[in-house]
Amino acid sequence: MFQAMRDVASTKAGFKQPLAIEAAAGGLRIKVNTNMKISAITLPVNQVPPSFIRKASVTAKRQFPFLWIFALMCLLQLSVPAAQPERIISADIHAVKGPRSMAWQDCVGAGRVAEGLRGTWRQQLEECKADIGFKYLRMHGLLEDELGVYSEDAEGHAHYNWMYIDDVYDYLLSIGVKPFVELGFMPKALASRPQTIFWWQGNVTPPNDYAKWDALITALVKHWTARYGADEVKTWRFEVWNEPNLSLFWRPAPDANDTVRRDAYFKLYEHTARDVKSVSTDYLVGGPAGAGPAWTKQLVDFCQQKNVGLDFISFHSYGLGGG
Numbered sequence: 001m002f003q004a005m006r007d008v009a010s011t012k013a014g015f016k017q018p019l020a021i022e023a024a025a026g027g028l029r030i031k032v033n034t035n036m037k038i039s040a041i042t043l044p045v046n047q048v049p050p051s052f053i054r055k056a057s058v059t060a061k062r063q064f065p066f067l068w069i070f071a072l073m074c075l076l077q078l079s080v081p082a083a084q085p086e087r088i089i090s091a092d093i094h095a096v097k098g099p100r101s102m103a104w105q106d107c108v109g110a111g112r113v114a115e116g117l118r119g120t121w122r123q124q125l126e127e128c129k130a131d132i133g134f135k136y137l138r139m140h141g142l143l144e145d146e147l148g149v150y151s152e153d154a155e156g157h158a159h160y161n162w163m164y165i166d167d168v169y170d171y172l173l174s175i176g177v178k179p180f181v182e183l184g185f186m187p188k189a190l191a192s193r194p195q196t197i198f199w200w201q202g203n204v205t206p207p208n209d210y211a212k213w214d215a216l217i218t219a220l221v222k223h224w225t226a227r228y229g230a231d232e233v234k235t236w237r238f239e240v241w242n243e244p245n246l247s248l249f250w251r252p253a254p255d256a257n258d259t260v261r262r263d264a265y266f267k268l269y270e271h272t273a274r275d276v277k278s279v280s281t282d283y284l285v286g287g288p289a290g291a292g293p294a295w296t297k298q299l300v301d302f303c304q305q306k307n308v309g310l311d312f313i314s315f316h317s318y319g320l321g322g323g
Contacts, residue, residue, distance in 0.1 A: 111140065116167075137180060147161075185197075286310060
């Protein structure tokens with residue numbers, strides 16, 4: 001708040017009463033008398049309350065239109081922010097304060113796989129790659145129906161289509177980017193329930209038939225091995241699902257609590273890791289890809305007890321806790 005007093009040139013207008021324009025809200029009051037002297041203007045800095053216009057006297061506007069306009073102009077002038085003093089911020093970019101995470105040079109995320117079919121998306125990715133120099137790219141929706149990856153005929157027989165995945169992965173490798181393979185979400189024909197997330201309807205439920213899920217993952221990894229070679233694929237990272245500790249991304253049952261979600265995820269992880277490793281034990285598999293470091297120790301213990309491959313732990317820190 002600030003108090004402003006301003007005198008202006010007098011006039012000989014023969015008004016018999018002063019004009020008072022006042023707003024009950026916003027801390028604003030303005031008076032203009034017959035000598036055109038403005039006094040006691042009080043208002044918040046850089047704010048003209050709407051109540052000023054609403055609560056002003058209609059009679060005053062009709063009887064003293066010039067004074068009304070003059071008062072309003074003065075108010076608007078006072079609401080203009082004053083020029084700020086120049087601020088100079090200097091930094092020595094060669095000075096090192098301490099260590100910092102360079103994870104962004106290793107892997108970045110980029111929406112969902114289907115976006116990789118767009119020419120403009122590819123152009124932007126190449127620009128980012130040139131500026132940042134990251135090695136891996138992680139994307140949602142690898143197994144989504146929009147890519148036509150999985151379907152079943154009337155008799156329940158599975159049919160696979162790798163055409164669109166191949167198109168995206170061929171491109172990534174051509175520009176020197178390796179896939180950080182997020183295995184998810186669930187194809188509609190293989191989903192246990194219709195629970196989805198996002199406008200593109202990523203299904204977040206377990207498979208309705210783990211034998212069919214195992215066959216799908218194994219066939220896909222074998223396809224990549226045949227297309228790109230084991231020496232290439234063993235440099236990739238296979239991650240099981242995305243943030244299963246959040247019910248938005250993993251819903252094995254409508255009312256599943258944290259323990260139910262965790263146990264259901266560990267089952268999915270065991271099946272998926274064994275599927276990938278069945279193609280080559282050199283292939284790298286990890287998880288739990290949590291929102292924060294959730295279930296990490298439990299997953300390590302589970303894999304040790306079950307003798308399931310676990311080559312890396314992954315989670316999303318979102319810049320919290322120094323991650």
